[in-house]
Amino acid sequence: MPSTITPPDIDRPRRPDFIEGDNGSGRKPPTDKRTGGNGDNDGDGWSNRPQGKRGPRERLLRARTGLFFALFGDLMFFIALVSVFFVTKASGHFDAYNRYINEWLPTAIPSILWLNTAVLLLSSVSAEVARRAMFHEIDVMDEWFGFGRPTSKRAGIWLWVTLLLGAMFLAGQWVAWGQLSTHHAFLRANPSSHFFYIITISHAVHLFLGIAALIAALVTLKHSRVMATRQVLVDGTVWYWHAMGVLWIFLFALLEYGQ
Amino acid sequence: MKMQPTRAKPEHSRITHHRTVGFGYLAISLSAVAAGTVLSLAMRLHLAWPGWSLPLHGPILPEEYLALVTMHGTLMLFFVLTVAPQNGFGNLILPAQIGASRMAFPRLNLLSMAVTAVALFVLFSAFIVPGGAPISGWTAYPPLSTSSLAGPGQGWGMDAWLASIALFSIGSTLAAVNTLTTIVKLRCDGMTWERLPLTVWSWFTAALLSVIAFSVLLAALLLLFCDRHLGTAFFLPHTEWMNGVLRQHGGDGSPLLWLHLFWFFGHPEVYIAILPGMGLTSMVIANFARRRVFAYRLMIATTLLIGLLGIVVWGHHMFVAGLNPFAGSAFALSSMAIAIPATAEVLSWLAMVWRSRPQLTTAMVFALGFVSLFVAGGLTGPILAQPVLDEYLHNTFFVVGHFHLIMAMAGVFGLFCATYYWFPLMFGRALSERIGKVHFWGTIVFAYSTFLPMHFTGLAGEPRHYAQLTGIPGPTGTLLAATMPLQRHITVSALCLGLAQLPFLLNLLLSVLRPVRTTKNLWNATTMEWAPKTDKLPAAYRGPCHYSQDGNEFAPQWEEPSSTADGGA
Numbered sequence: 145m146p147s148t149i150t151p152p153d154i155d156r157p158r159r160p161d162f163i164e165g166d167n168g169s170g171r172k173p174p175t176d177k178r179t180g181g182n183g184d185n186d187g188d189g190w191s192n193r194p195q196g197k198r199g200p201r202e203r204l205l206r207a208r209t210g211l212f213f214a215l216f217g218d219l220m221f222f223i224a225l226v227s228v229f230f231v232t233k234a235s236g237h238f239d240a241y242n243r244y245i246n247e248w249l250p251t252a253i254p255s256i257l258w259l260n261t262a263v264l265l266l267s268s269v270s271a272e273v274a275r276r277a278m279f280h281e282i283d284v285m286d287e288w289f290g291f292g293r294p295t296s297k298r299a300g301i302w303l304w305v306t307l308l309l310g311a312m313f314l315a316g317q318w319v320a321w322g323q324l325s326t327h328h329a330f331l332r333a334n335p336s337s338h339f340f341y342i343i344t345i346s347h348a349v350h351l352f353l354g355i356a357a358l359i360a361a362l363v364t365l366k367h368s369r370v371m372a373t374r375q376v377l378v379d380g381t382v383w384y385w386h387a388m389g390v391l392w393i394f395l396f397a398l399l400e401y402g403q
Numbered sequence: 404m405k406m407q408p409t410r411a412k413p414e415h416s417r418i419t420h421h422r423t424v425g426f427g428y429l430a431i432s433l434s435a436v437a438a439g440t441v442l443s444l445a446m447r448l449h450l451a452w453p454g455w456s457l458p459l460h461g462p463i464l465p466e467e468y469l470a471l472v473t474m475h476g477t478l479m480l481f482f483v484l485t486v487a488p489q490n491g492f493g494n495l496i497l498p499a500q501i502g503a504s505r506m507a508f509p510r511l512n513l514l515s516m517a518v519t520a521v522a523l524f525v526l527f528s529a530f531i532v533p534g535g536a537p538i539s540g541w542t543a544y545p546p547l548s549t550s551s552l553a554g555p556g557q558g559w560g561m562d563a564w565l566a567s568i569a570l571f572s573i574g575s576t577l578a579a580v581n582t583l584t585t586i587v588k589l590r591c592d593g594m595t596w597e598r599l600p601l602t603v604w605s606w607f608t609a610a611l612l613s614v615i616a617f618s619v620l621l622a623a624l625l626l627l628f629c630d631r632h633l634g635t636a637f638f639l640p641h642t643e644w645m646n647g648v649l650r651q652h653g654g655d656g657s658p659l660l661w662l663h664l665f666w667f668f669g670h671p672e673v674y675i676a677i678l679p680g681m682g683l684t685s686m687v688i689a690n691f692a693r694r695r696v697f698a699y700r701l702m703i704a705t706t707l708l709i710g711l712l713g714i715v716v717w718g719h720h721m722f723v724a725g726l727n728p729f730a731g732s733a734f735a736l737s738s739m740a741i742a743i744p745a746t747a748e749v750l751s752w753l754a755m756v757w758r759s760r761p762q763l764t765t766a767m768v769f770a771l772g773f774v775s776l777f778v779a780g781g782l783t784g785p786i787l788a789q790p791v792l793d794e795y796l797h798n799t800f801f802v803v804g805h806f807h808l809i810m811a812m813a814g815v816f817g818l819f820c821a822t823y824y825w826f827p828l829m830f831g832r833a834l835s836e837r838i839g840k841v842h843f844w845g846t847i848v849f850a851y852s853t854f855l856p857m858h859f860t861g862l863a864g865e866p867r868h869y870a871q872l873t874g875i876p877g878p879t880g881t882l883l884a885a886t887m888p889l890q891r892h893i894t895v896s897a898l899c900l901g902l903a904q905l906p907f908l909l910n911l912l913l914s915v916l917r918p919v920r921t922t923k924n925l926w927n928a929t930t931m932e933w934a935p936k937t938d939k940l941p942a943a944y945r946g947p948c949h950y951s952q953d954g955n956e957f958a959p960q961w962e963e964p965s966s967t968a969d970g971g972a
Contacts, residue, residue, distance in 0.1 A: 194592045194940050196503070202588070206507055210584040217576045217614040224622035224664060228637060235655040237641045245641075247654050332634030335654040342629065 200372035207376045208383065215387050218350070222391060225346065226398060229339050233403070250403035251336045254323045260316035261396055267309030268389040274302030275382040278375045287371060296365040299378055303365070306385065307358045310351060317348055336403055343395050350388050357381040419509035425494030426829075427516045428486050431523055435482035438527070442475040444901060451887075451894035453871050468870035469538035470556050474529070476541030477564065481571050482523055484676035484814045489613070490516070490578050492679065492821050493606050495829060497582065499932035500600055502591025502941035502961075507584035511577055518574035526567035532559035540868065542665055545638035545658045549630045552645045562631070569624045572617040579613035582606055591931075593943035597700060598960065600930045600947045604703050605682025608710035609675045615714065616671040623664035630656070637661075662724050666717035673810050674713040680817020681748060681777075682706065684770045686947065687824055688752055690928050691767035692759035693954030697751045699946065705744035712741040722790040723797045731790040738788035742781070749778060764926065765839030766824035772847045773816040779851070780809025783858065798868070801861025807854045819846070819907070827925045828932060832918040838910045845903030852896035860886040860893070927957055934961035 196202065236246035277283070283294040324330075324340070331341040361374075361381045368374050417423060448455050449463040449471075456462040463471070498506055506512045529536045537560040539548040551558030586607050590599070599607075629635040636652035638661040643650050689696045696702055718726060718734030726734075752774050761767055783805040787793050796802060819842075826834050865872065865886045872883045872890075924933040930947045941961060949958035 194942065196589065196591070197940070206584060206588045209588050210508055210511075210580050213580045213583045213614055214576070217580065217618040220615050220618035221622045224619040224667075225626075228622075228626060228660060228664070231660055232637060232654065232656065235657060237655045245655075247641075331629070332653065335636070335656075338629070338635045338637070338654070342625070346625075 200375070203372055204376050204379060207380050211380050211383055215384070218387075219391075222343075222346070222395070225339075225343060226395075229343075229398070229402070232335050232339070247334065248336055248403075249334045251324070251329055251334065251340045251399075252327075253340075253400050254320040256316055256320050256323070257396060257400070260313050260320070261392065263309050263316065264313045264389050264392055267306045267313065268386050270302045270305040270309060271382040271385045274299040274306060275379055277302060278378045284371065295371070296374060299374075300362060300365045303358055303362055303378070303381075306382075307355060307362070310355050310358065310385075314348055314351055314355075317344055320344070340399060343399065347388070347392055347395055350391075354381070354385050354388055357384060419513045421494045421498055421506045421509065421512060424506075424509075424512045424516045425491055425496075427520065428491035428494060431516075431520055432483050432487035432491055435478045435486070435523060439475050439478035439483060440901060442471045442478070444897060446471045446475065447894040447897045449870070450872065451891045453873050463870075465870035466538055466555050467535070469540075469554070469868070470536035470560070472868060473538055473540050473556070473564075474526075474536050477526060477568070479811065480541055480672065480676070481568065482519075482526070484810065485575065485672065486519060487818055488679035488683075488814065488821070489582075489606065489609050489675060490519070490575075492683075492818075492825065493578075493582055496821075496825055496932050497603065497606055498585065498589070499828075499934075500603055500930055501586060501589060501594050502931050502934075502943060503585060503589035505589070506581055507589055508581050512581050515574045515577035515581065518570050518577070522567045522570035522574060525563055525570060529556070529560045529563035529567070532563055534558045534560050537561040537564045542669065543627070543661075544665075545627065545630065545661050546640070546643055546645065548627065548661075549639055550645055550650070552648055552650075565624055565628055565631075569621060572621040572624070575613050576617045576621075579610040579617070582610040583614070586610075591941045591943060594931075594960075595943075597703070598943055598946040599703075600682070601685040601696065601699075601702055601706065602679065602682040602930075604706045605678040608706050609678045612671040612675050612678075612710050612713060616668040616675070619664060620668035623661060623668070626664075627661065659721070659725055662721050663717070666720040667714075669720065670717040671710075671713050673806070674710060676814050677810055677817070678706065678710065680773055680814055680820070681709075683817055683821055683824070684752060684773045684777075685748070685755075686930065687766050687770040687820055688755045688761070688774075689948040690926055691764055691770075692755045692761040693950040693957070694755045694759050695948040695950065697754045698747075699948075701747060702751055705747045708744040709741060709748075712737060712744070716741060719788050719793070722793045728790070735788050735790055739785050742785055745777075745781060749774065749781075764823070765834070765836055765843060766820050766926070768840065768843045769816050769820035769823060772843065773813050773820060775847070776808050776813040776816060776850070779855070780805060780807075780813060784809065796861060798866050799861035800857040800865045800867055803867050804854050804857030804861060807857070808850075812850045812854060816846075819843075824926065825932075826914070827921045830914065831920060831922055832914050833921045833925060834910045834914055835919075838906050838913070842903065842906040842910065845906065846900065849896050849900035849903050853893055853900050856889050856893050856896075860889050865890070924959070929957055929959045931960050934959065 233248050236244050239245050277298040278295050280295060280298075283298070286292065286294050287296075321341070321344070324337070329337050329340075331338060357377075358381055361377045364377045365374055368377075445457060445463065446468065449468055454462065494506065494512065498504065534551070534555040534557070537543070537548070537556040538554045539557065539561065543561070543564065547553040547557065548561060551561070586599075586603060626635070626637045630638050634653075636654040636656040638658050639650075639652045639654075639656045640658075641652060641655050643652075685696055685702060716734060716738045718730055719738040722731050722734075756771070783801070787796060787802060787805060823834055823839055826832070861867075863886050864882050873887070874880070875883060923935070926933075929949055931941060931943060934941060942963075943960045944963055945958060945960055947960055951957065
């Protein structure tokens with residue numbers, strides 16, 4: 145490259161490279177020097193490798209980033225629904241006698257939803273226990289040494305618990321829909337019931353996806369040989385599950401107190 | 404012992420390879436653009452000569468004309484201008500441009516392409532279902548989109564449309580998640596955010612907009628489906644009279660609510676369509692003018708700012724729809740504010756070519772054509788952003804002329820620019836420059852000749868969405884009859900614009916029959932996608948667009964600085 149080209153600022157090093165001992169500045173050596181790690185100091189640490197070759201953690205972070213963006217899109221979906229909720233609640237019309245009519249009648253929320261919420265919160269706890277089990281260092285090392293697969297064993301149990309609690313939540317939602325329909329509060333009954341059904345059903349569809357992910361994670365725990373694959377799948381499933389739990393708390397609060 | 408990692412073997416099969424997926428997206432766009440063009444020509448012929456009868460079909464009925472409008476808009480907006488620049492070229496070029504060997508989620512990538520393909524099939528199926536294609540426009544305004552009473556295509560055809568666009572939303576969101584994750588996580592060593600080419604920045608911004616906008620559209624589609632089939636009334640007033648039938652609904656929905664939701668999606672959507680072209684124009688102009696991009700960081704900022712402002716201007720589509728006038732003022736301000744970053748981009752493009760003796764390759768002239776169309780179409784933007792002016796112009800051909808110049812034609816010029824510029828990377832052979840020039844001149848002349856006069860017929864009062872403008876009694880008829888000569892001119896120009904694409908097809912054909920093989924860095928480009936294949940892992944050592952004073956020497960992003968004297972690091 146000819147020297148006629150003046151490099152812009154981004155090409156110049158921001159801070160002088162660390163030189164062992166004195167860096168010529170007369171000051172103390174910078175403290176952010178690499179202190180080895182990754183076992184020995186032979187320069188073969190993962191953090192010295194180029195981007196994309198730094199071990200399974202990159203895979204995990206990639207999956208989490210993707211999940212984050214997807215959940216962000218999902219959040220926008222529910223934000224749209226909730227916006228429509230408030231607009232519809234505030235809308236009315238004038239009848240033939242010039243009276244302002246607002247047809248919104250709050251839908252009575254079946255009390256079983258409180259129970260369902262508790263169950264969903266519990267399921268998030270068990271999911272988190274499963275997720276942490278996948279990263280429990282001693283168990284991971286045990287597997288690395290060949291002493292069975294303690295991580296998958298423990299995480300599998302907790303994922304089953306989560307699956308069971310998740311199914312209980314969905315069954316509870318089913319009961320709630322049944323209770324409402326015995327009172328003839330169907331989807332089309334009233335603007336507020338439109339929203340009760342659309343919001344709860346949309347959320348239930350998301351939980352069905354979560355249950356599918358749990359089943360996929362359980363199958364993978366059983367059959368995959370690669371620790372990273374199992375960790376990524378369990379981690380992603382559990383974060384998704386948490387997101388749906390938080391979303392439900394918000395949606396439930398909206399339905400219970402926002403009508 | 405220091406390990407020198409080498410380029411790994413491909414970690415994915417050929418079918419999930421991003422090139423396969425990219426070509427798949429381009430194939431979707433090609434079939435959509437072919438169909439969409441034929442539909443638009445039929446529309447133009449019908450407008451200019453209402454008595455004209457379509458071969459094998461007969462005269463075009465009013466409802467058929469509306470179906471043509473709807474399907475043309477849907478195909479072009481969704482399946483051409485959203486799919487090809489963002490996902491087609493995004494897959495083919497993006498990974499190489501950031502030094503990655505793959506997209507972040509190859510299987511998800513294939514899935515989103517397949518979903519988009521199914522969406523296209525479902526949309527095409529609207530032509531053959533009972534009642535034919537929907538007639539409520541690509542915006543599907545209720546109440547006419549909520550009931551089959553509204554017209555022949557509003558039954559099965561509208562349901563097919565809903566299903567197609569819902570699938571498309573899902574596919575686009577998944578693709579955008581993939582693009583975002585790829586850009587955030589898979590950049591090679593040294594590819595810092597400020598070294599990213601502006602194309603990558605624009606793909607990034609457009610993907611962010613996709614994630615935000617398509618989710619909202621999906622929610623709106625869900626609610627519209629409920630209104631159609633499940634007896635809800637989100638978008639329907641309490642009582643309405645439709646084609647002689649009195650309909651009563653529980654609740655007090657409002658069509659305006661659909662407009663809010665739709666345009667919250669719809670306006671970002673047009674930026675999704677145009678941003679990749681803007682980024683590419685910056686890079687192509689810089690490359691052939693042999694200049695660095697002026698105010699690179701500012702260009703990144705304006706790209707993001709255009710995306711951000713694009714989310715808050717949706718109300719300017721609703722000035723005449725019964726929007727609160729105070730809201731109209733707010734939306735007018737935000738809409739005019741978007742002219743500021745857009746002008747900054749144009750100034751940077753002009754500064755790059757100004758007295759630079761640019762190398763006028765076909766890709767370069769298409770980029771310059773993009774600038775021209777962007778300016779010509781953009782100048783009417785601030786006019787339409789005024790609620791008072793928009794009140795008169797909104798339902799006229801003025802708006803049609805405006806968005807066809809700035810979005811449709813500029814978007815297509817961006818696509819042609821990308822095709823001529825990256826063709827060697829896509830197929831290992833170059834397109835003929837001479838035929839390319841013929842293609843360019845024919846296209847730009849007839850593009851202006853088609854869409855510029857629409858502003859005048861619009862000012863003269865020609866309404867849009869009307870199937871027939873002749874044979875109307877009274878002053879209206881006199882007014883519209885005055886626009887007929889110009890309308891015939893537009894139709895002839897549109898036909899010529901179609902014919903002007905023949906050189907392009909010839910060029911493609913020649914590249915198959917008499918290939919000029921090329922694999923090297925044909926345009927002396929500085930961005931990573933042109934890096935020669937080596938065993939080393941890719942790494943970026945500088946930002947794009949480093950050229951010497953005379954332009955003969957250049958420092959590509961992948962080249963290691965030869966010595967510290969260069970000042971490189």
